[in-house]
Amino acid sequence: xxxxxxxxxxxxxxxxxxxxxxxxxxxxxxxxxxxxxxxxxxxxxxxxxxxxxxxxxxxxxxxxxxxxxxxxxxxxxxxxxxxxxxxxxxxxxxxxxxxxxxxxxxxxxxxxxxxxxxxxxxxxxxxxxxx
Numbered sequence: 001x002x003x004x005x006x007x008x009x010x011x012x013x014x015x016x017x018x019x020x021x022x023x024x025x026x027x028x029x030x031x032x033x034x035x036x037x038x039x040x041x042x043x044x045x046x047x048x049x050x051x052x053x054x055x056x057x058x059x060x061x062x063x064x065x066x067x068x069x070x071x072x073x074x075x076x077x078x079x080x081x082x083x084x085x086x087x088x089x090x091x092x093x094x095x096x097x098x099x100x101x102x103x104x105x106x107x108x109x110x111x112x113x114x115x116x117x118x119x120x121x122x123x124x125x126x127x128x129x130x131x
Contacts, residue, residue: 014042023051071114
């Protein structure tokens, strides 16, 4: 991924919470498909498709574009942040490079499949920017 990424499409330009609220409004017969899509700013066809799927839960990983996926779940990232903060209170300051190496080790120890740099044994700068 380039350093200065600029998004070139307006696809999936909606939020998961807005989609959930729109689905609830339609299921509770508060409004129709068209009105719910305009009020909650979600595409009507996407709203209809998500609402009609039975036993389908919208997960954060289902809404993504491109081939790159999150390596860590939200809970894992929170655990990593708590570990860094704990070590920070014990006066173990971290540089950016050390945080990248720590994240690589965290993924390696937990057997999480990743596409990090195996030669340098550290994450990339883009990961740190998104972290």
